[in-house]
Amino acid sequence: GAQIYTFGSGSADGDRSMKQLLGGKGANLAEMSSIGLPVPAGFTISTEACHYYSTHDGKWPRGLKKQIKRGVKFIEEIMGTHLGDSEHPLLLSVRSGAATSMPGMMDTVLNLGLNDKSVEALSRHTDNERFAYDSYRRFIDMFGGVVMGIAHEKFERAIEKLKDEKGVEEDTGLDTEDLKELVERYKAVYRKATGHMFPNDPFEQLEFAINAVFSSWDSDRAVKYRKINQIEGLLGTAVNVQAMVFGNMGNDCATGVCFTRNPSTGENKLYGEFLINAQGEDVVAGIRTPKDVTELKNTMPEAFDELQEHCNRLEMHYGNMQDIEFTIQKGTLYILQTRNGKRTGKAAVKIAVDMVDEGKIDNRKAVKSLVEPTHLDQLLHPQIDVDSVDKSKILGTGLPASPGAAVGRVVFSSEKAEETASEENPVILVRIETSPEDVGGMSAAEGILTSRGGMTSHAAVVARGWGKPCVAGCGDIVINYKKKQFTNGTKTIKEGDWISIDGTRGTVIEGKKEVVKPEMDDDYYTFMNWVDEYRDMGVRTNADSPEDSARAREFGAEGIGLCRTEHMFFGEDRIKAMRRMIISETDDERRDALMTLLPYQKKDFKEIFEVMDGLPVTIRLLDPPLHEFLPDEKEEIARVADELGIDHQKFSEIVRSLSEFNPMLGHRGCRLGITYPAITEMQTRAIIEAAVELKMEGKKVFPEIMVPLIGTPQEFHSQKLVIDEVAEEVFEEMEETVEYKVGTMIEIPRATLVAEKIAKEAEFFSFGTNDLTQMTFGYSRDDAGKFLKVYLDEGILQNDPFQVLDIEGVGQLVELATKKGREQNEKLKVGICGEHGGDPKSVAFCYKQGLNYVSCSPFRVPVARLAAAQAAL
Numbered sequence: 001g002a003q004i005y006t007f008g009s010g011s012a013d014g015d016r017s018m019k020q021l022l023g024g025k026g027a028n029l030a031e032m033s034s035i036g037l038p039v040p041a042g043f044t045i046s047t048e049a050c051h052y053y054s055t056h057d058g059k060w061p062r063g064l065k066k067q068i069k070r071g072v073k074f075i076e077e078i079m080g081t082h083l084g085d086s087e088h089p090l091l092l093s094v095r096s097g098a099a100t101s102m103p104g105m106m107d108t109v110l111n112l113g114l115n116d117k118s119v120e121a122l123s124r125h126t127d128n129e130r131f132a133y134d135s136y137r138r139f140i141d142m143f144g145g146v147v148m149g150i151a152h153e154k155f156e157r158a159i160e161k162l163k164d165e166k167g168v169e170e171d172t173g174l175d176t177e178d179l180k181e182l183v184e185r186y187k188a189v190y191r192k193a194t195g196h197m198f199p200n201d202p203f204e205q206l207e208f209a210i211n212a213v214f215s216s217w218d219s220d221r222a223v224k225y226r227k228i229n230q231i232e233g234l235l236g237t238a239v240n241v242q243a244m245v246f247g248n249m250g251n252d253c254a255t256g257v258c259f260t261r262n263p264s265t266g267e268n269k270l271y272g273e274f275l276i277n278a279q280g281e282d283v284v285a286g287i288r289t290p291k292d293v294t295e296l297k298n299t300m301p302e303a304f305d306e307l308q309e310h311c312n313r314l315e316m317h318y319g320n321m322q323d324i325e326f327t328i329q330k331g332t333l334y335i336l337q338t339r340n341g342k343r344t345g346k347a348a349v350k351i352a353v354d355m356v357d358e359g360k361i362d363n364r365k366a367v368k369s370l371v372e373p374t375h376l377d378q379l380l381h382p383q384i385d386v387d388s389v390d391k392s393k394i395l396g397t398g399l400p401a402s403p404g405a406a407v408g409r410v411v412f413s414s415e416k417a418e419e420t421a422s423e424e425n426p427v428i429l430v431r432i433e434t435s436p437e438d439v440g441g442m443s444a445a446e447g448i449l450t451s452r453g454g455m456t457s458h459a460a461v462v463a464r465g466w467g468k469p470c471v472a473g474c475g476d477i478v479i480n481y482k483k484k485q486f487t488n489g490t491k492t493i494k495e496g497d498w499i500s501i502d503g504t505r506g507t508v509i510e511g512k513k514e515v516v517k518p519e520m521d522d523d524y525y526t527f528m529n530w531v532d533e534y535r536d537m538g539v540r541t542n543a544d545s546p547e548d549s550a551r552a553r554e555f556g557a558e559g560i561g562l563c564r565t566e567h568m569f570f571g572e573d574r575i576k577a578m579r580r581m582i583i584s585e586t587d588d589e590r591r592d593a594l595m596t597l598l599p600y601q602k603k604d605f606k607e608i609f610e611v612m613d614g615l616p617v618t619i620r621l622l623d624p625p626l627h628e629f630l631p632d633e634k635e636e637i638a639r640v641a642d643e644l645g646i647d648h649q650k651f652s653e654i655v656r657s658l659s660e661f662n663p664m665l666g667h668r669g670c671r672l673g674i675t676y677p678a679i680t681e682m683q684t685r686a687i688i689e690a691a692v693e694l695k696m697e698g699k700k701v702f703p704e705i706m707v708p709l710i711g712t713p714q715e716f717h718s719q720k721l722v723i724d725e726v727a728e729e730v731f732e733e734m735e736e737t738v739e740y741k742v743g744t745m746i747e748i749p750r751a752t753l754v755a756e757k758i759a760k761e762a763e764f765f766s767f768g769t770n771d772l773t774q775m776t777f778g779y780s781r782d783d784a785g786k787f788l789k790v791y792l793d794e795g796i797l798q799n800d801p802f803q804v805l806d807i808e809g810v811g812q813l814v815e816l817a818t819k820k821g822r823e824q825n826e827k828l829k830v831g832i833c834g835e836h837g838g839d840p841k842s843v844a845f846c847y848k849q850g851l852n853y854v855s856c857s858p859f860r861v862p863v864a865r866l867a868a869a870q871a872a873l
């Protein structure tokens, strides 16, 4: 079969759909050639050939050599030159390129085909001997480095020595005779390093270069990159062999790179750089300062107009903003590469909307492929300009727990944060880890940094919920509360010092960094309307305050999928009642204590229901273990005992008796409601009374009461009895009813196995994938940080399963429970409310499983909307 695919002269064997076989670069070169863009002729050796090479000890597949010879002939005919010819030599570039672009692959070799004879011809044809010998010596350097792995310094030393001898400062100070001498010295360097003569035969040069590209596929760097980025199922890299064009033949020549639009603002104007009289990577190498591409209009107006025209064609053709490489040889423009351009979130949305306006694409394409979910994330949060960050100022890297950038002065306690934070004095709360007691300080701070904990640690979950930047589990730093400082081993940061954190990337930076504020403009709203046109899975939010609920609604949430109630027990006056209930000795005492909480909770629910008027609100009954409501330090225990009017000794015994070895697997979730039904009664009453009262005011309320941590149908049954009974009572007392649903969180593996039995009574399931992941893997969410990092580095895990749903394992449980549940009750509503509800890949999985909705933190709502729409397209 065919192993090479030619392109040139307005046609091509391949096209852009053949990335797997031709790599991205090769497929696009073919495509551009066949739509008539000026692409130097060439051919692409397929990834299959590379695969053969790497699985057959570096042998070529049968017939490849012949086909390559034919390919070279194809180029020669178009160019009217011949490889190795002493009159009209053909020079080639050899370029690697897999289906996904990846660092670690071999660099490009330019000017292949030069030798002692062809260099003379090049000199005659260009009437520029200096240029010819300069190209030659560069070729030996590049070939030696890229193909044979000779350290560039060895060539560098040779040129420095020659410059010394000649008494010149700059490379340009060397004259033609010097360059000829340099060529000889470079050949000597080559011979010494490899033990062989520099290959004079161009076909031999080509074979070497092709093999080097093939081998680079299995280089350590490339293998590691593929592993980390989970690039699987690729055969290998393609090799592009192409006629050279020269941007360095004189002042009517140039080389450059450009985006068809501005990649950071989205403005519809060419954006890029070029250099007159230069070749290849000179533009990016930073040796000379390149000029803005718009200046090309002045220096080479015709070439500029052509460039503009080609850019337009490419955009039309690809339906996307392009990132292109071009070279101008003696006034003639050539396009050497095109691909979809990387862009910021702001640019992505603007470009999508503009291109629809310009009629270049329809809104379906805009939604499907012009904006990535992560782009929206960027748009909604303040950002640090990454390029402005000096590497030496990075104090450490942790998990990118909640996106966005924050700048402030370091404080080490929540009290200090609450005391000192103001607009003029923003603070960053730095803690080893956070707990529910810290929410006041977390709320006052601009951002949160912890040295311990994972993506679902308290700090991470709360920060994401609020859209507050957070770097979690930054093990690079050691915090000392007593000395009020932290250190990364080399630098020490004290309380009051400025730091910046980048929750999008997980970095902690010394000093004050410039932050760009988010903006949601008309383009954003236009785009999100299109998103909803194509989306059919619901998106709800996880919110437990009226403010969060209101924000989530603005972001497009269609209800609350998880309203946690634990914080409703924490306020100053509430915690006392809660503690009183915990130390109660009789049921009546307990009920009394709890009933003091009723009005507070009812008010909380009313406020949330009001904001979510017309939309469903899923409320989870109390979940955390009781000891979280009790003090743990000695002095605190004494103080609280006094407050409750109970003997110190007795109280500390209660505290001790409630402490557990494994609180996450202990007395929590429905186990609380079953042992203390009064908790469920009180919460149900608060929910139903709030709903009935609002209904009487003309509001539409759809409460959904969710029982946490169910493992058996009997557990659910027992809680449902309590809930229904209290609801009936309230209806009778108030002489009014509301519709409500009772369902359960599915978060214990056993529940997924007996889902059909639970679905007999449950009206909805909501996958609590944080706990489900924890219990399926047996990884403690709070302790996994220690080994997950190693697991990820070693490739034992591809993703943090608390961040990206483990489709292979946990996903099976989701699938099973959904299927079993729906078989029992076809109307069963199924959603997901773990942190995964906002992760695009996980959202796509949920869509595939036919879930009714995903629920995520308010700031993730737009991301989930887009991910859901893209899953449907």
Ligand code: ADP
Pocket (backbone or CB within 6 Å): 040, 092, 093, 094, 095, 096, 107, 108, 110, 242, 243, 244, 245, 246, 255, 279, 280, 281, 325, 327, 336, 337
């Ligand atoms: P990368 O994948 O690193 O971008 P490329 O294969 O695109 O590598 O090559 C890098 C640069 O080499 C190009 O930007 C271009 O300037 C130069 N180059 C590649 N092929 C040719 C060619 N046929 N003629 C002239 N210059 C070339």
Ligand code: MG
Pocket (backbone or CB within 6 Å): 325, 337
């Ligand atoms: Mg390139």
Ligand code: MG
Pocket (backbone or CB within 6 Å): 708, 709, 747, 768, 770, 771
């Ligand atoms: Mg849970």
